[in-house]
Amino acid sequence: MTAFPRRALTLKLLLLMLAGMLAGPVLADEDDAPLKLVATTAMIADVLREIGGERVEVQGLMGPGVDPHLYRQTRHDVTAMTRADAVFWNGLNLEAQLRNFLSRLAERKPVFAVGEAVPVEQRLADEAYPDQPDPHVWMDPGRWLWVVEGIRDALAELAPEHAQEFEARTDAYLAKLEALDGYAAMVLDSVPASSRVLVTAHDAFGYFGDAYEYEVMGIQGFSTESEAGLARIESLVDVLVDRRIGAIFIESSVSDRNVQALVEGAAAEGWTVEIGGELFSDAMGPAATYEGTWLGMFDHNVTLIARALGGEAPTGGRLERLGQEEVSE
Numbered sequence: 001m002t003a004f005p006r007r008a009l010t011l012k013l014l015l016l017m018l019a020g021m022l023a024g025p026v027l028a029d030e031d032d033a034p035l036k037l038v039a040t041t042a043m044i045a046d047v048l049r050e051i052g053g054e055r056v057e058v059q060g061l062m063g064p065g066v067d068p069h070l071y072r073q074t075r076h077d078v079t080a081m082t083r084a085d086a087v088f089w090n091g092l093n094l095e096a097q098l099r100n101f102l103s104r105l106a107e108r109k110p111v112f113a114v115g116e117a118v119p120v121e122q123r124l125a126d127e128a129y130p131d132q133p134d135p136h137v138w139m140d141p142g143r144w145l146w147v148v149e150g151i152r153d154a155l156a157e158l159a160p161e162h163a164q165e166f167e168a169r170t171d172a173y174l175a176k177l178e179a180l181d182g183y184a185a186m187v188l189d190s191v192p193a194s195s196r197v198l199v200t201a202h203d204a205f206g207y208f209g210d211a212y213e214y215e216v217m218g219i220q221g222f223s224t225e226s227e228a229g230l231a232r233i234e235s236l237v238d239v240l241v242d243r244r245i246g247a248i249f250i251e252s253s254v255s256d257r258n259v260q261a262l263v264e265g266a267a268a269e270g271w272t273v274e275i276g277g278e279l280f281s282d283a284m285g286p287a288a289t290y291e292g293t294w295l296g297m298f299d300h301n302v303t304l305i306a307r308a309l310g311g312e313a314p315t316g317g318r319l320e321r322l323g324q325e326e327v328s329e
């Protein structure tokens with residue numbers, strides 16, 4: 001480092017001290033306190049933290065294993081949402097039980113349905129109910145990036161003075177998302193074409209299947225609100241047996257009862273189906289683990305699916321970080 005003439009250095013120090021004194025009270029001012037945000041799902045909470053950095057203080061309502069289709073707000077949640085500067089939810093009919101509360105809350109404070117950032121023409125819907133979109137938009141990086149950008153724009157609206165910072169953090173985050181998408185395409189393509197069938201507890205993987213050209217079949221529909229009938233179980237057993245499908249998957253936020261029924265039904269017809277493992281569908285892994293982030297959750301899913309269906313993927317996933325206890329960051 002070049003040495004400054006002593007007098008210049010002193011002057012510089014003085015200016016810095018003065019700037020510090022001036023900045024002090026402003027920093028402590030409420031105007032620059034972190035935004036208090038509440039997110040319904042852990043996927044949304046994770047992206048808010050990634051994009052918001054130290055400008056936000058995020059509380060996620062739903063932890064690991066919690067089913068958002070059935071979730072009802074607790075008294076504690078109501079307090080948190082009432083006190084928050086803004087509330088973020090997925091929308092697209094995911095959090096069906098919270099809808100009334102959130103639409104009333106939206107009359108009093110900013111409430112963002114971030115799933116709706118996915119353009120209408122990119123949303124999937126059941127043919128029978130075209131006005132009810134598939135809410136699971138976090139299952140395809142290509143659609144999730146709309147949500148990430150929607151969150152960036154929402155934060156910029158709430159704190160315009162930090163818009164540039166949110167933009168830079170978004171760009172860095174989307175680069176990681178894109179790299180993971182490339183890894184996913186590679187390992188999922190290593191599965192033999194005839195085995196690219198994903199059978200799970202409910203229809204959470206429609207966007208995933210659309211993105212990576214996998215056929216997906218859920219025992220229950222888009223929502224876990226309605227139970228699967230016996231006829232649905234029987235027809236899926238026939239599919240497993242006829243097409244010689246070797247592995248099906250349980251989900252961390254849905255009971256494994258129906259998946260076990262498929263395994264038993266196939267066994268009764270002389271076909272052995274393995275449980276390929278537990279996927280994160282509507283919830284993520286524990287806080288402070290890699291699987292507790294969107295990137296880790298997605299890495300876990302694609303790695304597990306590829307390996308269980310006969311493809312090739314490293315056990316530790318894209319970054320050799322799967323299955324480790326704590327995030328070291």
Ligand SMILES: [Zn+2]
Pocket residue numbers: 069136202203204222223224281282
């Ligand atoms: Zn779901």
